[in-house]
Amino acid sequence: MRGNNGSDMAVVGRGAAQAGPAAAAAGARSDGQPAWWRGHATALFFMAPAFVMVTLFFLAPVLITLGMSLTDMATATGLSRWQWVGLDNYERIVRGRFTLLILGNTLFYVAVTLAFNVLVGLGVALLSTHVEPKAGGLVRSLWLLPRISPSVVYALMWTWAAADAPFGVINQLVEPFGVAPRFWLASDPWLIVILINGFVGASMGMLVFTSAIQSIPEELFRAARVDGASAWQIVRRITLPLLKWPILFVLTYQTMSLFASYEYILLTTNGGPGLYGTEVWSLWAFHTALSSYYGNLEFGFGSALAAVLVVMGLAISFVLLRVFRFNDLVAEPRIEIT
Amino acid sequence: MSRETVGRFSLGSLVPYVVLVLFTLPIVILYGWLFYSSFFPRVEGLRPVGAFTLENWRFLWAPETVDQLRNKPPIIPLTINTLVFSLSTALVVLLVSSMAGYALSRLNFPGRRTFLGGVLLLHAFPSVTLLIATFIVLRQLGLYDQLLGVILVKAAFELPLGIWIMKGFFDTVPWELEMAALVDGAGRITTWWRIVMPLVRPGLLALGLLAFVTGWNEFLLPFIFMPSGTQATLSQLVRSMLGEGRFVDYGMLTAVGLYYVAPVIVLFVFAQEHLMKIYGGGVKG
Numbered sequence: 001m002r003g004n005n006g007s008d009m010a011v012v013g014r015g016a017a018q019a020g021p022a023a024a025a026a027g028a029r030s031d032g033q034p035a036w037w038r039g040h041a042t043a044l045f046f047m048a049p050a051f052v053m054v055t056l057f058f059l060a061p062v063l064i065t066l067g068m069s070l071t072d073m074a075t076a077t078g079l080s081r082w083q084w085v086g087l088d089n090y091e092r093i094v095r096g097r098f099t100l101l102i103l104g105n106t107l108f109y110v111a112v113t114l115a116f117n118v119l120v121g122l123g124v125a126l127l128s129t130h131v132e133p134k135a136g137g138l139v140r141s142l143w144l145l146p147r148i149s150p151s152v153v154y155a156l157m158w159t160w161a162a163a164d165a166p167f168g169v170i171n172q173l174v175e176p177f178g179v180a181p182r183f184w185l186a187s188d189p190w191l192i193v194i195l196i197n198g199f200v201g202a203s204m205g206m207l208v209f210t211s212a213i214q215s216i217p218e219e220l221f222r223a224a225r226v227d228g229a230s231a232w233q234i235v236r237r238i239t240l241p242l243l244k245w246p247i248l249f250v251l252t253y254q255t256m257s258l259f260a261s262y263e264y265i266l267l268t269t270n271g272g273p274g275l276y277g278t279e280v281w282s283l284w285a286f287h288t289a290l291s292s293y294y295g296n297l298e299f300g301f302g303s304a305l306a307a308v309l310v311v312m313g314l315a316i317s318f319v320l321l322r323v324f325r326f327n328d329l330v331a332e333p334r335i336e337i338t
Numbered sequence: 339m340s341r342e343t344v345g346r347f348s349l350g351s352l353v354p355y356v357v358l359v360l361f362t363l364p365i366v367i368l369y370g371w372l373f374y375s376s377f378f379p380r381v382e383g384l385r386p387v388g389a390f391t392l393e394n395w396r397f398l399w400a401p402e403t404v405d406q407l408r409n410k411p412p413i414i415p416l417t418i419n420t421l422v423f424s425l426s427t428a429l430v431v432l433l434v435s436s437m438a439g440y441a442l443s444r445l446n447f448p449g450r451r452t453f454l455g456g457v458l459l460l461h462a463f464p465s466v467t468l469l470i471a472t473f474i475v476l477r478q479l480g481l482y483d484q485l486l487g488v489i490l491v492k493a494a495f496e497l498p499l500g501i502w503i504m505k506g507f508f509d510t511v512p513w514e515l516e517m518a519a520l521v522d523g524a525g526r527i528t529t530w531w532r533i534v535m536p537l538v539r540p541g542l543l544a545l546g547l548l549a550f551v552t553g554w555n556e557f558l559l560p561f562i563f564m565p566s567g568t569q570a571t572l573s574q575l576v577r578s579m580l581g582e583g584r585f586v587d588y589g590m591l592t593a594v595g596l597y598y599v600a601p602v603i604v605l606f607v608f609a610q611e612h613l614m615k616i617y618g619g620g621v622k623g
């Protein structure tokens with residue numbers, strides 16, 4: 001790990017501990033096996049619970065997902081009478097009648113929501129740092145509300161906003177513009193799905209961009225203003241170029257989150273209306289393996305669908321870790337709201 | 339960062355405010371609607387129909403009179419389940435994260451770097467993709483359809499963030515005090531618990547709050563891993579009421595929804611800067 005103060009400190013810490021009588025065990029490390037084990041017994045004690053939980057709920061599931069994707073495991077075969085089927089499940093994905101439709105849905109959903117998230121997040125960050133700090137802080141707090149609210153309550157509000165006349169708020173708001181009242185969740189499901197996810201997702205970009213903007217030295221802005229630059233020129237020539245890395249980071253991070261997440265779609269359209277109207281890849285995996293309409297939960301096929309996302313998730317996480325120095329971005333408090 | 343000249347009114351300086359208000363309006367409307375819908379018999383769009391009433395809140399004192407709740411678990415046990423779930427999750431996350439965070443910050447042991455790298459990788463990794471396999475793991479452990487199982491899964495999913503945060507807080511603790519204790523013959527574990535843990539209280543508070551709130555809000559994990567609903571949480575109730583589609587009594591539903599979200603909003607208002615310490619860096623979604 002780059003820039004890791006912790007490791008230096010740990011080394012120093014160990015050295016000093018050896019000076020004390022309590023660290024006799026650590027000092028005796030080279031004396032043979034039992035002493036070596038005792039030297040690490042403390043570490044083992046501290047690490048054991050985390051190690052067990054990470055193994056059970058991250059490592060094992062990754063391996064099980066990959067392994068199970070090569071089987072025909074389903075409630076029909078039972079959890080014990082399954083067989084290895086090689087790459088059959090993947091072949092089924094490639095040849096599936098609905099694969100292209102769902103892939104298209106997924107790409108559309110990810111692309112549009114991503115654009116919304118990043119553009120709105122950037123807009124709110126830029127504007128809220130250019131108004132009175134108190135007002136800007138209040139706006140950012142409001143934008144965090146969807147993120148800190150239970151997903152079911154947030155989905156409830158949108159379901160209601162999209163409801164049929166005479167109830168829906170959306171109907172009432174667009175009425176003056178001559179839009180006929182309708183049941184938006186059925187007539188324009190993508191609009192609602194993208195808005196519901198967008199208003200949650202934009203706050204991530206907003207937080208990252210706000211802290212990036214606030215860390216730009218004030219002199220840069222002052223110099224530009226002295227030279228007579230307009231507000232737009234300042235944003236265009238100074239702020240945006242300096243936000244290049246945060247923007248790329250948020251784009252990468254959110255691409256993966258959007259591919260993987262389906263909670264709000266499940267709670268609003270549940271992949272409808274009709275057959276696969278707003279079904280996306282991750283929801284398809286969920287429906288196949290954990291909530292089948294036909295009563296047969298296909299763990300094998302669902303795992304193959306999920307394995308595609310798992311492998312993609314691991315690859316993108318690795319990129320985030322290496323290219324963006326994710327550790328720097330998550331290392332310290334990034335924002336203060338007044 | 340207000341850069342306009344003081345005392346001179348300029349129309350241009352109003353533009354950012356106007357745009358911000360327009361952008362933020364949907365959120366204000368949604369939450370405003372949730373709030374006042376729960377106090378009127380019926381709301382059409384944003385127009386209340388009828389007079390102010392507490393009728394919608396009678397699920398608290400007279401649940402037996404609410405048709406919609408007849409076949410559902412009563413609200414108080416659901417609230418207690420939700421509280422037990424989120425508090426237990428927070429406690430597990432705090433304990434396991436601060437143990438591992440301490441070891442990663444202070445001790446040198448084989449695999450330390452690998453584990454640290456792994457924790458970071460998992461922090462960026464979308465754990466929701468693992469739910470199908472987690473189902474198998476829980477079945478094998480005999481923890482499927484049990485609150486304990488869901489608590490462990492939820493806590494595990496919060497661990498990468500938790501361990502990283504706690505390690506960061508331990509890194510900032512100057513370790514002279516710790517060294518003095520070790521020299522005096524106290525063991526590592528005693529030193530950690532008695533000397534170092536009290537010094538990272540702000541970290542524990544921030545992480546505990548975050549874990550509590552995400553636990554309180556959690557929908558997917560109890561929904562998938564506790565299908566029989568004997569230990570259901572509030573999210574299940576709202577979801578099942580929402581699932582009744584167009585026939586749902588929205589007045590009642592908004593009251594239940596507000597009852598569910600209110601503690602989170604209150605916590606957010608009062609503990610904002612603590613939560614923000616983590617939300618800023620650890621956001622998912």
